Amino acid sequence: MFSFLSIEFSLLFIIFFAIYWAFRASPHIQNLLLLAASYSIVYLMAGGLAISILLAFSAIVFALSLAMDRFSAQRKLFLYLGIVITIAQLALFKFYDFFKEHISTVMAQLQLDSSGLAANLILPLGISYYSFQAISYLVSRYRQELDVPRFKLLDLFLHFSFFATITAGPIARAQSARGLQDVDGKPCGMSEQIRRTEPRKILYPSLALCLILFALIKKWWIAGWLADQWVNPVFSNPMQYHSLEVLTAIYGYTLQLFLDFSGYSEMMIGFALLLGLRLPVNFKAPLLAHNIRDFWDKWHISLSTWIRDYIYIPLGGSRDGFARTQFNLLAAMVFSGVWHGYGWNFFFWGLFHGLALVLLNCSDKLYEKLYKVSPKEARNRLYQSGVVGKILGVFITINFVCFCFVFFRAKNFAEALQVFQALLQNTINVPLVNNPLYLLVLLSLAWIMYPFIRRLSTQLRRRIDTLPQYALSIPLFVLFMIIVICAPSGIPGFIYANF
Numbered sequence: 001m002f003s004f005l006s007i008e009f010s011l012l013f014i015i016f017f018a019i020y021w022a023f024r025a026s027p028h029i030q031n032l033l034l035l036a037a038s039y040s041i042v043y044l045m046a047g048g049l050a051i052s053i054l055l056a057f058s059a060i061v062f063a064l065s066l067a068m069d070r071f072s073a074q075r076k077l078f079l080y081l082g083i084v085i086t087i088a089q090l091a092l093f094k095f096y097d098f099f100k101e102h103i104s105t106v107m108a109q110l111q112l113d114s115s116g117l118a119a120n121l122i123l124p125l126g127i128s129y130y131s132f133q134a135i136s137y138l139v140s141r142y143r144q145e146l147d148v149p150r151f152k153l154l155d156l157f158l159h160f161s162f163f164a165t166i167t168a169g170p171i172a173r174a175q176s177a178r179g180l181q182d183v184d185g186k187p188c189g190m191s192e193q194i195r196r197t198e199p200r201k202i203l204y205p206s207l208a209l210c211l212i213l214f215a216l217i218k219k220w221w222i223a224g225w226l227a228d229q230w231v232n233p234v235f236s237n238p239m240q241y242h243s244l245e246v247l248t249a250i251y252g253y254t255l256q257l258f259l260d261f262s263g264y265s266e267m268m269i270g271f272a273l274l275l276g277l278r279l280p281v282n283f284k285a286p287l288l289a290h291n292i293r294d295f296w297d298k299w300h301i302s303l304s305t306w307i308r309d310y311i312y313i314p315l316g317g318s319r320d321g322f323a324r325t326q327f328n329l330l331a332a333m334v335f336s337g338v339w340h341g342y343g344w345n346f347f348f349w350g351l352f353h354g355l356a357l358v359l360l361n362c363s364d365k366l367y368e369k370l371y372k373v374s375p376k377e378a379r380n381r382l383y384q385s386g387v388v389g390k391i392l393g394v395f396i397t398i399n400f401v402c403f404c405f406v407f408f409r410a411k412n413f414a415e416a417l418q419v420f421q422a423l424l425q426n427t428i429n430v431p432l433v434n435n436p437l438y439l440l441v442l443l444s445l446a447w448i449m450y451p452f453i454r455r456l457s458t459q460l461r462r463r464i465d466t467l468p469q470y471a472l473s474i475p476l477f478v479l480f481m482i483i484v485i486c487a488p489s490g491i492p493g494f495i496y497a498n499f
Contacts, residue, residue, distance in 0.1 A: 021202075030276075031194060034158060035154060035157055038158065049124065053089075058157045065141045065156075068142060082134070093123050097342070133159065133174070137173075147191060149191070151191070155195060165268065168261070169303065172279055175191060177189070193277050193278065200277075205273070209270065210270075211269055212267050213479060215270065218260070218263035229434075235419065238421075241430065243426045246419060248439050250405070254401060269282075289398070290382070292400065326361060334350045334354055335350065336350045344413040348407050367381055
């Protein structure tokens, strides 16, 4: 299977990189080359059907944006039509299996032939991500935002198909949005970047290469090892493992998911920088979050900000009183859950996160009333209380996140309950297969060291492009060879590409 971690992609990217920058004086030609490359990658990864759906959908969105400008009195009608089409095609592919089962049951009860129903529908590559980008773009055109003029046809095709965003994000919006920033902390709307006529340049080349290399360490090496040695075996048959091993697998999966997804996002940011484009940073140390609100400010930022702007705020946001605000939050988080999958496990994953946010807001409100302080002073009070409060807040938050991710990893709700059953019951009569204490200590040390490593990496990031190339190239090459030697065999897929 064609993958961003394959030798084939590496060789093709090097060739494409040379051709792309040979036309440095013409961003228009570079866009055409990037469009052709992106469609080619989608085809190699997912086949002709994915290409056809992406092409047809992009053309429909372009036609609707054109109609908004031509028939201004019906702008809202075209916006709603675009949203309905987007949600309908997304729901068809993501929830077909769920509805097919129920439709087959009803047809059988009515003694009707259900053999004509398709056995299954393969989820087209990137459909969730370009669907979200489409809704964002249509809303921007409806609002006639100054920084988002209507894309030309091929530019819109590029915006939806760009290979660095289509597989698993980040969700790169046409407009600059609050909370979405590039590696330099600046706004990074794609409209201005795609439409610019001035020659592009490679951005932070040393940083880009480091992001790609460290993404390989996170995804291919560490996340792959965790999956093979701990997570997959335990989740496949939790009842045969000791409670400590189950606990270790639960923590291991959260780390695996974080390394896998953040590594992918940073790899794509690195590729984009090498092509002169800026994508939003998608993670900001979420496993150091001190409460669940802080976690969602740092985890999958492009999705959480999208849900904020296009689900939470349209529902009313915080405009209609405290109780309605909590309902809006809960609805937005449940949406986040069911977007990831159609099973009850995803529904409860989103519901639990929503309830945690509601509980946090209620505790802030209670503190505000009891101690007669402002809402700003009541917010994050545990974290601001001192070192003990900070440690306690992070510990509670991360454990909550880890146990909720059991529902995320399990294939269905019953399997998630089986994991918890094994965790609570397999304490005496089940022998240890592995050494969970070893990995638990290792994970704890990594968690303790992480703030210091992150601080050091931030300092290096600021200075890395000032270093001589020879001072960087040899260590990077040595590190790459270590990864190749130590990483698990085979080419792993990216977890979030399934959503």
